[in-house]
Amino acid sequence: MDLSKRKFKEDFKKMLTEVYSMGLKESEATEQFFTLGNLIRSYVAKNWSRTNQAYIEKGKKQVYYFSMEFLLGRMLKSNLLNLGILETVRDGLSDLGIDLEALVQIEPDPGLGNGGLGRLAACFIDSMATSEIPAHGNGIRYKYGLFKQKFVNGYQVELPENWLQNGNVWETRKMHAAVTVRFYGHVWLEHSGKGYLVPHYEDAQEVLAVPYDSAVIGFNNEIVNTLRLWSAEVPPQDESTDYWSFIHQRNEIESISEVLYPDDSNYEGRLLRLKQEYFFVSAGVQSIIRHYKKMHLGIEHLAEKVAIHINDTHPALCIPELMRILLDEEHMDWEHAWHLTINTMSYTNHTIMTEAMEKWPIEMIQTLLPRIVQIICEIDRRYVMEMGRLFDTDLIQSTRIVEGGHVRMAHMAIIGSHSINGVAQLHTNILKEKVLHPFYLIYPSKFNNKTNGITQRRWLMLANEPLRHLIDRKIGNEWATMPTELKMLKAFREDKRTLQELAEVKRQNKVRFARFVEESMGLEINPEAIFDVQIKRLHAYKRQLLNLLHILSLYFKLKEHPEADLHPRVFIFGAKAAPSYTYAKQIIKLINSVAELINHDPDIHDKLKLVFVENYGVSLAERIIPAADVSEQISLASKEASGTSNMKLMLNGAVTLATLDGANVEIREHVGEDNIVLFGLRTDEVYHYYKDGTYHAHDYYEKNQVLHRVLNALIDGTIPGAEAEGYAIFDSLVRYGDEYFVLRDFDDYAAAQERIDRLYRDSLIWQKMALINIASAGIFSSDYTVQQYASQIWDVSSKVHRI
Incomplete structure (x- = not known):
């Protein structure tokens, strides 16, 4: 819509008076948010009525x-963006001494x-x-x-x-x-x-x-x-x-x-x-x-x-x-x-x-x-x-x-x-x-x-404004409604300046998220570390547990060899478990107990941190995804229907660490083998195990020394405060068959994580991978779906x- 900053400010002050019978100086953030919401509704009303009428008449x-x-x-910023007045309103509010981001936080x-x-x-x-x-x-x-x-x-x-x-x-x-x-x-x-x-x-x-x-x-x-x-x-x-x-x-x-x-x-x-x-x-x-x-x-x-x-x-x-x-x-x-x-x-x-x-x-x-x-x-x-x-x-x-x-x-x-x-x-x-x-x-x-698919407007244009502005400078803004235009970014895959600018955008987002973690959780994390992210429902088939066992293996490696050449890592989880899903809630408790163990151990010199954000939802995802370096998509092959966090993280330049499950298969097709890190059983192998019944989880526990040490930690008191949960999870893996083949895929997953570590050390190679992921993500827009x-x-x- 066509709206000048002057007109917006007049409309805002008028609406504030009409709704609350007060002037700008008397108002607080809550009144200002509802005033802005009501004003947006008034802007939309005519087109809403016209649209409905046109559908009937035609x-x-x-x-x-x-x-x-x-x-x-x-919905505040999304509505402003779609109306085409986000910057006008942001600037107009700033002139009135109001921070738009402060109003955003008022909205539930x-x-x-x-x-x-x-x-x-x-x-x-x-x-x-x-x-x-x-x-x-x-x-x-x-x-x-x-x-x-x-x-x-x-x-x-x-x-x-x-x-x-x-x-x-x-x-x-x-x-x-x-x-x-x-x-x-x-x-x-x-x-x-x-x-x-x-x-x-x-x-x-x-x-x-x-x-x-x-x-x-x-x-x-x-x-x-x-x-x-x-x-x-x-x-x-x-x-x-x-x-x-x-x-x-x-x-x-x-x-x-x-x-x-x-x-x-x-x-x-x-x-x-x-x-x-x-x-x-x-x-x-x-x-x-x-x-x-x-x-x-x-x-x-x-x-x-x-x-x-x-x-x-x-x-x-x-x-x-x-x-x-x-x-x-x-x-x-x-x-x-x-x-x-x-x-x-x-x-x-x-x-x-x-x-x-x-x-x-x-x-x-x-x-x-x-x-x-x-x-x-x-x-x-x-x-x-x-x-x-x-x-x-x-x-x-x-x-x-x-x-x-x-x-x-x-x-x-x-x-x-x-x-x-x-x-x-x-x-x-x-x-x-x-x-x-x-x-x-x-x-x-x-x-x-x-x-x-996902909408690139919320998950890049709104969630990651620094990246949005970089892309607009490089290829224009047609990708807002023609998202495969992002493929034009591939022309910059060998351009060092662009790759360095992309790295700087990611660094800004990581600093911003690190600040949020310190303010909300009292935990300092290093923005120079690899931010490794798994954000999704807590369910056994999504295998947050595989991620956690690997984190424990890194922790024990650092405890035994503090000088080990390991690039600093921050592992970030966000997940809710269904209230009646006992096993998932046990995994949550175990993750939090391991976080307590790792985050307060001075012996590992901050090379390893574990962040489990509380009350994960859309707004937290909008904070985490722009800061992610690695996208964990590690469900057992044949179990995840599609996944959409994989698409959101890819769109924001995270490199996917994945099994060939759900839409990960199609992500590989579009980014190429060199720009995704794959591991684990394939679907046909999973079904083969189901058919012949030859998988024996206990054998992996007995024969794999790293796994043996990690699994014993669940039951030997190494992890304080989670004894009952540790025993339950140990039994599910070792005694009761390991339904989702966590132990079978562990070594392959650890090797894939080592590859991540090596790739990340060369900034230009890593940023080239990130750029190709962004450039290839347009096909996964929900517009096309x-x-x-x-x-x-x-x-x-x-x-x-x-x-």
């Missing part, structure tokens, strides 16, 4: 992206996601608006985010993250668009006499779903899409309602949108999670149908104007919910309703881990969603009947939705969608050949790959950029 097909998570991060970092799944959804909605795809997010407005992580004596403790405590300046409550969602009760069907069945509900619990809309601003294009998050509220009550009954009902209903991923270790927690999944699915699908009808087209044309995307299995109930509306409210016959549903729905699978593909007890669904369970069972019955004529009985039985007293959500998503995609080429191949092979035999044309979804799955138009 009859645009619209995409609705259903996701249990939207891990947005702070909403934890509405657990990791890559939610961050991907956030990148996608940003890229869809920028690519001019008519697309909107649909999720839950959790009152509390995932949880606030605190370390107490090294243990993870979960505290409530009340991100809405002071309100959310970006959202607009849309009470007029509220819908009713039904739970519990009984349903019986009656013939209407007109060729369709009429459902009758008895004793159902009705929940009011109230939407809160936030603007999703496209980059410099006047497009504003919508993120709609639903809040569960009590419907209006009549005067006869008993007070205490109302309070009980209110608490039960409001719990639906209270917290992301309630504790699923008990029945009540699992029931609440299922309730959440149906709540936002039903509210969203009802809202879509109501909006579609504004086009005044027959319901039979729905798939021509609406695409519903199921992001992982959590929103799979979209399928029976749309069927419910088409059958019960639009009175379509089953065949036409089913054909319409399949053509409207598409599904992204995000996991290779079969245990992560949700299954729900059919009795639980029967209790909670009596009409939906009828539809699910009928979908399953017809699938078995129709496909049984074409395929082997065993094949159909293995792929049915209802089996063993459970409803398999991934199966429902596959059967009820016209497209199923994986999120990296390796992942998609494993789905087709292993995990979902029976479905691939039945529906080969449904399967396709869409490798994940969503454009592929748009053209190949959703059949909607987009602003196509050059790839």
